[in-house]
Amino acid sequence: MNADVVVVGAGVIGSSIALELARAGRSVVVVDKGAGPGHGSTSASSAVVRFNFSTWDGVATSWESKFCWENWRDHLEAPDDLALARYHRTGLALLDVDVAPRERSLPLFDRAGVPYEEWDPATLAARVPGIDTGRYWPPARIDDDRFWAGPDGDLGAVFTPDAGYVDDPRLAADNLAAAARRLGVTFLHRQTVAEVVRTGGRAAGVRTAGGRTISADVVVNAAGPWSGGLNRLADVGGDFTVGVRPLRQEVHYVPTNPRPFVSMAIADMDLGTYLRPETGGVLVGGTEPECEPLEWLENPEEAGELPKAALFEAQVTRAARRLPELGVPSRPKGVVGVYDVSDDWTPIYDRTELPGFYVAIGTSGNQFKNAPVVGQLLTAIIDGTEAGADHDAHPIQFVGKHSGLTIDLGSFSRKRPVNEHSTGTVFG
Numbered sequence: 001m002n003a004d005v006v007v008v009g010a011g012v013i014g015s016s017i018a019l020e021l022a023r024a025g026r027s028v029v030v031v032d033k034g035a036g037p038g039h040g041s042t043s044a045s046s047a048v049v050r051f052n053f054s055t056w057d058g059v060a061t062s063w064e065s066k067f068c069w070e071n072w073r074d075h076l077e078a079p080d081d082l083a084l085a086r087y088h089r090t091g092l093a094l095l096d097v098d099v100a101p102r103e104r105s106l107p108l109f110d111r112a113g114v115p116y117e118e119w120d121p122a123t124l125a126a127r128v129p130g131i132d133t134g135r136y137w138p139p140a141r142i143d144d145d146r147f148w149a150g151p152d153g154d155l156g157a158v159f160t161p162d163a164g165y166v167d168d169p170r171l172a173a174d175n176l177a178a179a180a181r182r183l184g185v186t187f188l189h190r191q192t193v194a195e196v197v198r199t200g201g202r203a204a205g206v207r208t209a210g211g212r213t214i215s216a217d218v219v220v221n222a223a224g225p226w227s228g229g230l231n232r233l234a235d236v237g238g239d240f241t242v243g244v245r246p247l248r249q250e251v252h253y254v255p256t257n258p259r260p261f262v263s264m265a266i267a268d269m270d271l272g273t274y275l276r277p278e279t280g281g282v283l284v285g286g287t288e289p290e291c292e293p294l295e296w297l298e299n300p301e302e303a304g305e306l307p308k309a310a311l312f313e314a315q316v317t318r319a320a321r322r323l324p325e326l327g328v329p330s331r332p333k334g335v336v337g338v339y340d341v342s343d344d345w346t347p348i349y350d351r352t353e354l355p356g357f358y359v360a361i362g363t364s365g366n367q368f369k370n371a372p373v374v375g376q377l378l379t380a381i382i383d384g385t386e387a388g389a390d391h392d393a394h395p396i397q398f399v400g401k402h403s404g405l406t407i408d409l410g411s412f413s414r415k416r417p418v419n420e421h422s423t424g425t426v427f428g
Contacts, residue, residue: 003029003186005382006206006216008193008230010034011042012169013363014222015176016375022183024379029214030180030187031206033226037187038173041224041364044337046251046283047166048265048276049369050092051114052105052158053428054421057411058346059108061370061377064400064407066162068372072172075372076179085172090277092163092265093119093128096155097137099269099423105158112405115161121154128262130325139272139289142317155270163265165276169368176371188214193223196234196357203234203356218382220358225300225338227361236352236359240414244348244362247341248295248303252312252334254319254326255281262323269425273318282326283334284319288425300338307334339364344419345428349377349412351385351392358382359414365426373400377409 003026007018010032018028034040049069051062068075069087078084094100102118109116121133134151141147166172177187188208195207196219205215223230225246231237257280265276272289275282288294292314297303312332320326342348342362349360360378367374377398384396395410410416422428 001029001212001214003027003214003216005218005220006031006214007220007222008032008206009222009224010037010173010177010187010189011040011222011224012038012173012176012368012371013224013360013374014220015173015180016371017220017222017360017378018185018375019176019180019183020375020379021382022180022185024383028180028185029216030185031191031193031208031214032187032189033192035189036174037177038170041337041339042173042368043170044249044251044335045169045368046276046285047169047172047368048092048163048274049087049165050163050265050267051109051112051160052094052100052267054100054104054419054423055346055411056108056111057407058428059112059114060400060403060405060407061373063112063114064403064405065370065373067402069166072175076175078175078179082178083171084175085166085168087164087166088277089162089164090264091159091161092267093124093157093159094267095157095270097269100427102158104421112403117159117161119157119159121156124155124157127159128264128266130323132322132324135270136321137270139270139291139318141291142314144291165265172371193230193233196230201355203354218356218358218386220360220378222360224340224364227340227359231359234352234354234357236354236357239353241416242343242348242362242414242418244340244342246297246300247339248297249285249337249339249365250307250311250315250334251283251285251337252307252316252332253278253281253283254316254329256326257281266322267427268322269423269427271318271322273315273322275319284315286315287427297338303336303338305336307332307336341365344422345424345426346419346422347412348414349374349381349409350414351381352414366428377407377412381409
């Protein structure tokens with residue numbers, strides 16, 4: 001089987017890349033070990049769309065992506081009768097925390113044109129009825145007396161009204177894949193890549209565990225938690241300054257009926273949690289507080305399918321400390337996923353030392369929101385590099401067609417300095 005490009009991974013990132021490469025006139029084959037688009041880490045995403053990043057290029061990418069989600073049918077060029085994932089504009093309140101100070105983020109918002117409101121503790125209490133505005137930093141384990149100690153002052157927040165969430169992340173990936181199929185992209189599911197084929201010192205396609213060869217001039221690694229393993233198959237990574245590895249994560253569901261549920265997303269690094277509205281309740285996730293050990297995996301298959309009672313209790317108790325009416329159910333309910341995490345929680349969108357082999361990795365946890373634009377970023381990198389541009393020496397600049405903002409794609413380089421302003425959490 002022959003194509004111009006083979007994309008490994010049919011999550012929301014890989015499907016977006018396939019769509020944009022097809023729009024650029026390339027023949028594309030997507031290979032994925034799952035049963036369908038978005039069946040991997042995408043399906044475990046909270047799908048929050050926010051603009052709080054520690055770098056200009058992170059903010060600019062997320063702001064450009066927002067316009068795609070708001071006009072999802074137009075972005076996909078989808079027929080009127082096709083069922084689509086929906087973007088819910090709820091706004092997001094980022095509670096004050098020293099590791100993500102306002103004075104760092106607000107100038108980036110001003111530059112990008114992201115609207116925001118600065119809330120003092122009284123405004124926060126008025127806008128989120130029932131919230132505990134206490135400052136509890138640093139987060140402590142719930143079995144530590146410090147967790148239950150009184151607050152040390154009060155918190156305000158920065159509210160971004162255009163933030164929100166996508167109600168069905170797996171469907172969003174399927175929407176992108178359907179758009180790609182309409183342009184002739186082939187998706188091969190339940191196929192595991194066993195070899196990256198080389199010819200003449202460059203990538204020349206992949207071979208599956210079943211012995212099928214897909215020949216292509218370009219290979220894109222968008223394999224999510226399996227991306228590190230695919231890099232090893234390709235024998236790339238020797239010049240990377242930033243690594244990736246798989247991290248087990250859980251997102252929990254807490255029913256709130258008949259009580260009213262929270263109407264906006266809340267990011268609470270002060271207590272180590274975040275939450276967003278969900279039908280009949282809220283979704284609760286963690287922000288990797290230092291007091292809680294992270295569950296790094298050697299093999300993504302080791303994650304299991306069921307949430308753990310102890311982690312459910314810890315994350316939901318953190319959320320209930322902030323919103324006491326939430327309560328902590330006795331039975332855990334939620335989804336288990338595996339994130340593909342970079343050392344500084346900033347993705348790598350780049351070429352590699354193997355000509356023809358490109359990566360869109362380290363994306364899990366905070367790049368779902370950017371997926372519509374990531375396909376365009378990778379297409380720009382591939383177009384430029386394959387045409388002879390030296391992206392390492394002179395990084396390609398991308399201009400968003402909706403926002404008009406310039407994004408320096410060198411900020412996502414495999415050779416970049418580790419982001420010293422990263423929060424070290426999913427917030428990047």
